Amino acid sequence: MLEIENLSKSFGGLKAMNDVxxxxxxxxxxxxxxxxxxxxxxxxxxxxGVYQPSAGDVRFEGQSIVGKKPSQIVNLGVARTFQNxxxxxxxxxxxxxxxxxxxxxxxxWLSSVFRTPGYRKKEREMREYAIDKLAFFGPRLMSxxxxxxxxxxxxxxxxxxxxxxxxxxxxxxxxxxEPSAGMNPKETREITQIIRRMRDEGGYTILLVExxxxxxxxxxxxxxxxDYGEKIxxxxxxxxVNDPKVIEAYLGKKAxxxxxxxxxxxxxxxxxxxx
Amino acid sequence: xxxxxxRIDARTQELAFPRHRGRNxxxxxxxxxxLVIILWFLEGLGSSKLNQxxxxxxxxxxxxxxxxxxxxxxxxxxxxxHGFMLIGGYTTGLLILSETARDxxxxxxxxxxxxxxxxxxLSRGLDLIGLDALTTPETLWIRFVIAVLVGGxxxxxxxxxxxxxxxxxxxxxxxxxxxxxxxxxxxxxSTRIFAPLTNGALGLPGIxxxxxxxxxWTFGFLAITVFIISxxxxxxxxxxxxxxxxxxxxxxxxxVNLAYHKxxxxxxxxxxxGIAGGLWVSWLGGVRLDFFLFTLTFFFLVALSxxxxxxxxxxxxxxxxxxxxxxxGDPLEETYALATWLIIAGVTLLLAAAATYLYRTFxxxxxxxxxxxxxxxxxxxIAVLVGWLAPNLGILDGTFRxxxxxxxxxxxxxxxIMIFRPExxxxxxxxxxxxxxGERPDQPTDEERKQDAWLSNAQLNRxxxxxxxxxxxxxQAEVPGKPLLETGDEPVEAEDK
Numbered sequence: 069m070l071e072i073e074n075l076s077k078s079f080g081g082l083k084a085m086n087d088v089x090x091x092x093x094x095x096x097x098x099x100x101x102x103x104x105x106x107x108x109x110x111x112x113x114x115x116x117g118v119y120q121p122s123a124g125d126v127r128f129e130g131q132s133i134v135g136k137k138p139s140q141i142v143n144l145g146v147a148r149t150f151q152n153x154x155x156x157x158x159x160x161x162x163x164x165x166x167x168x169x170x171x172x173x174x175x176x177w178l179s180s181v182f183r184t185p186g187y188r189k190k191e192r193e194m195r196e197y198a199i200d201k202l203a204f205f206g207p208r209l210m211s212x213x214x215x216x217x218x219x220x221x222x223x224x225x226x227x228x229x230x231x232x233x234x235x236x237x238x239x240x241x242x243x244x245x246e247p248s249a250g251m252n253p254k255e256t257r258e259i260t261q262i263i264r265r266m267r268d269e270g271g272y273t274i275l276l277v278e279x280x281x282x283x284x285x286x287x288x289x290x291x292x293x294x295d296y297g298e299k300i301x302x303x304x305x306x307x308x309v310n311d312p313k314v315i316e317a318y319l320g321k322k323a324x325x326x327x328x329x330x331x332x333x334x335x336x337x338x339x340x341x342x343x
Numbered sequence: 344x345x346x347x348x349x350r351i352d353a354r355t356q357e358l359a360f361p362r363h364r365g366r367n368x369x370x371x372x373x374x375x376x377x378l379v380i381i382l383w384f385l386e387g388l389g390s391s392k393l394n395q396x397x398x399x400x401x402x403x404x405x406x407x408x409x410x411x412x413x414x415x416x417x418x419x420x421x422x423x424x425h426g427f428m429l430i431g432g433y434t435t436g437l438l439i440l441s442e443t444a445r446d447x448x449x450x451x452x453x454x455x456x457x458x459x460x461x462x463x464x465l466s467r468g469l470d471l472i473g474l475d476a477l478t479t480p481e482t483l484w485i486r487f488v489i490a491v492l493v494g495g496x497x498x499x500x501x502x503x504x505x506x507x508x509x510x511x512x513x514x515x516x517x518x519x520x521x522x523x524x525x526x527x528x529x530x531x532x533s534t535r536i537f538a539p540l541t542n543g544a545l546g547l548p549g550i551x552x553x554x555x556x557x558x559x560w561t562f563g564f565l566a567i568t569v570f571i572i573s574x575x576x577x578x579x580x581x582x583x584x585x586x587x588x589x590x591x592x593x594x595x596x597x598x599v600n601l602a603y604h605k606x607x608x609x610x611x612x613x614x615x616x617g618i619a620g621g622l623w624v625s626w627l628g629g630v631r632l633d634f635f636l637f638t639l640t641f642f643f644l645v646a647l648s649x650x651x652x653x654x655x656x657x658x659x660x661x662x663x664x665x666x667x668x669x670x671x672g673d674p675l676e677e678t679y680a681l682a683t684w685l686i687i688a689g690v691t692l693l694l695a696a697a698a699t700y701l702y703r704t705f706x707x708x709x710x711x712x713x714x715x716x717x718x719x720x721x722x723x724x725i726a727v728l729v730g731w732l733a734p735n736l737g738i739l740d741g742t743f744r745x746x747x748x749x750x751x752x753x754x755x756x757x758x759x760i761m762i763f764r765p766e767x768x769x770x771x772x773x774x775x776x777x778x779x780x781g782e783r784p785d786q787p788t789d790e791e792r793k794q795d796a797w798l799s800n801a802q803l804n805r806x807x808x809x810x811x812x813x814x815x816x817x818x819q820a821e822v823p824g825k826p827l828l829e830t831g832d833e834p835v836e837a838e839d840k
Contacts, residue, residue, distance in 0.1 A: 116596060142598035154596070156589035158771060159582070160785075162359065166579070167586040168597035173579045177607060180578035181571055191579065192360065199359045203351050210355040215785040237598055 069094045069273050070115070070146075070241055075124035077114055077297075084110045085121070086297045092241070097267055097274045099284045101308075102294035103317055108277040109151055111294070112243050115275075116148050117141045128241065143171055147239035149230045151246050151277070155218045161229050162214040165198040168237040201235040204262055204270070223250045227259070235270065242266070244276040248283055260286055281309075293317065354791075358784050367776045375566070382558050394558060395626075396670040400663055401561035402622040405568045406639075407646045407662045408655055409615030412572055414644075415653030416581060417608045418588025420518040422640055423505070423525030424616050429532060429635035430501050431494035431617025436547040436630035437540065438490035440466045441478055444549035448542060460539035487554045491564075491621035498617025499610045501528070506609035510602065513591070525640065533632050546631035555625025564622060568615050573655050573773075575611070584608050588653075642669070645753060649760050651767030656774040661767065665753065672749035681739040685730030692723030702763065 070092040077085040085107050092098050100108050113119045115126055117138040126133050133141050147168070156164050173180070173194070175187045202209040205228045218226060227247060234242050247263065248256045260283050266272045278284050284291060284305060291308045293301040295317040301308050308314055386394060406428060413421045445463060448454050456463050469475075477486035509520040532541045541547075554560045575581050583604050586594040595601050624630045642665055650661025679687075696719035703711045733739040760768065777784070 118592075118596075138595045139598045139600050142596065148596060150593065150596075154590050154593035156586050156593065158589055159585055163582050163585070167582050167594065167599065170579050170583040170586075171598040171600070177575065177578070177580045177611075180580050181574045183574070183578075187578075194579070195359045199351055199355055207352070210352060211358060211791060212354075212783075212785055212787045214355065214358050217785075233597065 069096075069129060070275065071125075071127040072111075072115070073125045073127070075111075075114060075126065076122045077110060077119060078122050084297050085114065087124070088294070088297070088299045090292055090299065090302075092273060092275055094240075094273055095267060095271070096289045097263065097276070097287050099288040099291045099305075100275065100277045100294060101279070101281075101284060101291060105296075106294040106317075107297040108294055109245060110297070112148055112245055112277065115141075115243060116146060139171070142168070142237050142239065145238070145240040146243065147234040147237040147241075148243040149227075149234050149245055149247065151249070153226055153230060155226055155230055155233070157219045158217055160215050160217055161202070161209055161221070162195070162198060164218060164229055165202060165232050165236045166194055168233055169194045169197060172238065197238075198232075198236055201232045204235070204266060205232065224252075224255045227251065228262075231262075231266075235266070235272070239272070241273045241275065244274060244278075246277055246279065248278065248280050256280060256283055259283070263287055285309075354788070363777065370776045378562075382562060386558055392670070395556060396666060397558045398556050398561040398626060399670060400666045401558065401565040402555065402619055402626055403643070403646070403666055404565045404659055404662050405561075405615055405622065406619035407643045407658045408565075408568050408572050409612045409619065410640075410643050411647055411652065411655060411658045412575070412584075412608055412612045412615075414647055415658070416576055416584045416588065417605060418585075419510070419605065419609075420514075420521070421609070421612070422518055422522035422637075422644075423528070424612075424643055425635045425637055425639040426505075426525035426528035427498040427502060427613040427616035428620030428623060428639065429528055429632075431491075431498040431620030432624040432630050432635065433532065433541055433547070433620075434494035434497045434617070435487075435490040435621030436550055436624050437462055437466055438469060438474070438493055439486060439550060440547060441549065441551075442470075442475070444547070447549060448545075448547070451545065454545060455535075455538035455543040462540045462542065465540075483551060484554065484560075487551070487560075487625070491618055494621040495614045495617035498620065499614035502610040502613025502616075503606065505613075506606045510605040510609060522637075525637065529632065529635055541630075541632070544632060546629060548629045550624050550627075550629050552625055552628040555622050555627070561622055561626075564618060568618070569655060569659075572611075572615070576655070580604070580607070645757055648767060649757055651769040651771060653771045654767070654769050654773050656772070657767050657769035660769065664756070668749060668753050668756070672752060675748040675752055676745050678742050678744040681741045681743055682730045682733040684743055684745075685726050685733070685739065689723045689726030689728075689730060692719050692726060696720035696723060 070090075072088060072090040075085055075088045075090075076083065088107075088111065090098075100111060102108055110119065114121050115133075117133065117136050117140070121134060124134075128141075128144055128146055131144070133144060133146070136144075156167065159167075173187075173190050175184065175190060180187045199210070199214070202214070208225060209228055209232065213221075213225070218229060221229065227250070231242075231244065231247060234244070244263070248259050251259060263274060263276070264287050267274055288305055290302065291305050292299060293308055293311070293314050295313075300313045300317060301311045303311075382397070385397060406424060410421065410424050413419050440463075445466060448456050448463070474486055474489075477483060477489075505521070505524045509517060509524070512520060531537055533543065535543075576585075583594070583599045586597065586599055587601060587604060591601060620635070624634065627634055643662075646661035646665045647658055648661070649664055650659065651657025696716050699713065699719065700711055700716050703709075703713060703716075730739075764770070
């Protein structure tokens with residue numbers, strides 16, 4: 069469904085993405101993991117047209133989407149959520165989920181001002197579609213929540229609204245950027261179930277970036293590991309987490325035959341990853 | 344998908360779609376009828392000053408509501424509204440120029456216009472295609488309506504020309520560009536190149552003012568403007584525009600074509616600005632360059648910020664405020680004894696002290712008697728006392744003319760609003776009939792409060808929150824041996840009870 073071929077992106081001298089190739093088949097859940105700064109979000113920005121790649125190609129259903137505007141790419145069927153929530157904060161949940169359907173409204177602004185029968189039918193369909201997508205999250209975004217502005221929602225509910233908004237674009241491929249960020253373990257379990265149901269019941273193909281390994285391990289068909297803009301491993305969750313390169317990327321390695329350097333010691337004490 | 348749809352309960356089904364449409368249409372028609380009766384009554388009072396103020400409110404209302412489409416709904420700060428009003432005003436002026444008005448221009452020795460210049464040739468040409476038939480008192484209104492609508496269309500075209508290149512910019516840069524365009528339009532109208540159309544600094548005199556000063560014509564245009572712009576705001580297009588205001592990047596990522604919607608909103612706004620310009624020159628009875636200074640846009644911006652940017656209700660309220668101060672602020676600008684001025688200032692300070700006290704009480708801020716209250720009150724009291732006793736003491740026996748006091752008053756009012764309600768008097772809220780009937784679609788019903796254990800946390804803390812305890816017990820039964828919330832203590836306490 070999505071084919072990425074030798075994708076590269078440099079910002080000045082920094083190679084944020086270097087020769088990455090990746091395929092996502094229809095109905096798959098593929099996770100992209102990697103330490104901070106590995107290029108996961110850059111990958112999403114390249115796919116959705118926010119950045120233009122320096123080299124390489126991105127094809128969606130056989131059609132190249134490089135050079136298209138973000139709004140055109142959504143129309144083709146690729147929608148995303150954002151790592152640090154970009155909801156329409158002063159608008160209600162329902163309005164948030166209606167806006168992504170606007171491009172499917174094939175009536176002029178005048179017919180929408182005068183509420184022609186054609187426009188009204190379309191508006192009704194849009195609202196039905198919207199609550200259908202919100203229903204993925206059970207009663208959490210239903211009923212009175214529909215009319216609450218997003219700024220009164222809890223963080224977890226905002227994440228859910230953003231996922232519903234991405235689904236409401238009618239996209240076939242969803243790019244979820246850390247869907248469980250800021251959620252407690254119980255909510256993470258719930259979101260894991262929902263992502264699986266989005267695939268099984270909604271028929272979406274999902275590419276996700278995530279840091280919580282239990283979520284990744286539970287739902288991914290395949291896992292891709294990025295580090296410094298390069299793909300260092302790909303395979304099932306079990307294969308990937310046992311890959312020495314991946315362990316090295318996350319935990320750092322011991323220099324062979326030598327004692328640990330001061331920097332490595334310090335990094336371990338901080339609990340951070342280092343080279 | 345059936346399994347998903349089954350989870351949609353009845354209230355969701357109800358709330359997701361517009362409700363009580365018939366009732367709201369009836370109420371709106373009733374409201375319009377009430378407005379007509381009120382206007383009829385006010386017009387019947389026969390005060391020409393009041394009529395002028397009402398007409399001016401409606402004319403400026405057309406301008407502010409259209410400016411609000413760009414500034415409030417699209418979230419673009421546009422400062423060039425006076426430019427589009429100028430285009431509409433001059434177009435209307437040229438189209439409605441009568442034979443006598445033309446003769447007056449020709450006979451004036453200083454005109455930049457003569458028989459062969461574009462403006463008058465255009466005006467004569469229009470007579471040839473039949474507009475001169477529309478100069479009798481009975482038919483002039485047709486000509487006026489045509490002139491105003493054409494003015495709107497020309498302004499909308501100008502809006503497209505300005506909008507297409509400049510709307511790629513964002514924020515302050517765009518604001519500067521719109522301001523620049525507004526001034527360019529005004530200044531180029533004063534140049535020799537456009538003088539054959541605009542008659543330079545002399546302008547076009549003799550515009551019939553029976554329409555611009557009539558409450559019926561102006562309120563008619565206001566009603567149409569409010570209808571179209573509010574319908575647009577509540578349509579899918581309006582939602583897309585509000586999405587752009589909230590977050591451009593997200594709106595684009597959700598498939599909204601940024602350029603198209605910005606230019607569309609800008610052009611519609613310019614169209615109504617043009618109409619407002621046409622009505623404005625009719626209210627003034629002539630077209631001159633100094634009727635379209637930047638101060639006009641500034642007044643509109645004050646109306647927007649005072650009432651609530653983004654809300655049509657608020658913008659109309661703000662317009663009423665600005666027009667009231669403009670039309671009825673004359674007493675502020677007259678000559679009074681210095682002692683009187685001192686008493687006025689003192690009373691204002693005392694009122695401010697009282698307002699501060701009430702505000703602090705209402706907002707539950709302590710202490711209520713803040714130093715500001717003491718300070719304002721004491722200074723005010725001293726001012727009133729000194730002003731009162733001054734004639735006896737033989738001090739302060741000059742007079743002072745409050746020149747420009749109206750603008751100062753408006754500025755102070757704006758400062759007060761910005762301090763106490765930065766979002767404007769009504770904020771982003773809109774008037775809606777449902778609220779009058781106590782409809783709160785954004786609040787849970789009692790039933791829902793009971794069901795949702797998270798929402799009932801507040802109830803749990805209350806002694807005897809039996810319903811909530813039940814709800815907790817139900818959830819507990821589903822997940823045995825696990826506290827309801829990983830972090831909260833309240834549910835556990837409630838269970839102990």
